[in-house]
Amino acid sequence: MKVFVYGFREEERVYFEECAKQYGIAYATCSKRPTLENAHLACGYPCISILSTPCDAALIESFHRKGVRFISTRTIGYDHIDLAAAKKVGMGIGNANYAPESVADYTIMLILMTLRKMKLIMKSTELQDYSFESVQGRNLKGKIVGVIGCGNIGTTLIRHLAGFECDILAYNRHIKPELLPYAQFCDLATLLKKSDIITLHLPLHEETYHIINQERIAMMKDGVILINTARGALIDNEALIKGIEKGKIQGAAFDVVEGETGIYYQKQKGRVLPSREMLLLNSYPNVILSPHMAFLTDDSNRDMVYHSMESCLAFMEGEEDAMRIL
Known part of the structure; x- marks a missing residue:
């Protein structure tokens, strides 16, 4: 399974590496948030993982044209994602829980x-x-x-x-x-x-x-x-x-x-x-x-990465997923 990770932070690397070994995930990263300018990086990746940055209709449609079929946000909230636009193109959406x-x-x-x-x-x-x-x-x-x-x-x-x-x-x-x-x-x-x-x-x-x-x-x-x-x-x-x-x-x-x-x-x-x-x-x-960082602990970082990757895996394998929104 392949996942492209946007908003990647170095402190997350150890957890992505653990997931890669445990679940057989091939992943690539970009430290920047997803935009129309960098959406091409997700070509060839059916799943992407993002943080709490706006994901509007234009960006969702762009990802869909590039073969992305599932977006997992490494956050509990998902109000930054245009769910109506995702539903319109058949894009799967999931969130992530943490401590x-x-x-x-x-x-x-x-x-x-x-x-x-x-x-x-x-x-x-x-x-x-x-x-x-x-x-x-x-x-x-x-x-x-x-x-x-x-x-x-x-x-x-x-x-x-x-x-x-x-x-x-x-x-x-x-x-x-x-x-x-x-x-x-x-x-x-x-x-x-x-x-x-x-x-x-x-x-x-x-x-x-x-x-x-x-x-x-x-x-x-x-x-x-x-x-x-x-x-x-x-x-x-x-x-x-x-x-x-x-x-x-x-x-x-x-x-x-x-x-x-x-x-x-x-x-x-x-x-x-x-x-x-x-x-x-x-x-x-x-x-x-404070700059939206109440979640930022070692336990939460681990949970966010693992739950996001597990959600992508469940989507690809057609399994039930408690984190699935669409």
Whole structure:
């Protein structure tokens, strides 16, 4: 079986080599994301593996003309792929799961950093300002944490948060009985009104696009903390900025931001970024941004590569695949 790998990173090499030996896979790589300009590299490869970069109709059609029949994204989310275009040409699509602890624990880190004003503390330390001015934080114990979305990551987060002696509210399509010892399930409006900290763990689709908007921010407690390690477009940036500037949102931390595509995962030093909203958010002393890297651990890297290769293998052999989207 042959697979062409886009967005290849050196830290993935050991896992691709393991898969090649274990499953008899011949693979080639390109460190760049797939584009119309480099799509020709996939000629002769029925399967390709990509990361979270836009894969629109034109690119999918180009790959299809070159003989690609299956696209596996080494990510849980697949909103960067035009599924309608893929379905139209008969292109198979799959995603990849990975250790939920990576994002769950990163989320807890962001919650604690925001509560304790770590961005301001670190910047003050760089300037040799060792005073206590403006850096008094808050404890997590006793706070009400609202978790929106209880998939693998949200479920793991709730279990890990339970040890901090905070009260947890959960919003999900369905109640998960295994979480009842740790969290109370409620409707979204109740969660927004009662939570001191709100963290997002939803996939991005039509129903969840801008699920956090001006109306829902207005429903939140004054001084709420908002965390997003899922997908940037779950939050309306304009409404978010207004909420921060008016003091409604006291602190925030985002591993993902709407408009990040084409900016994150590249060296941007000395460049004018094409997103005023990201620049504004990054300028606030009470907002932490990180470049969509909550997943980035050794365990997750291994899982992403293995699951992507196993998905390609299942497609080629006509086997059932839990990671299959189309």
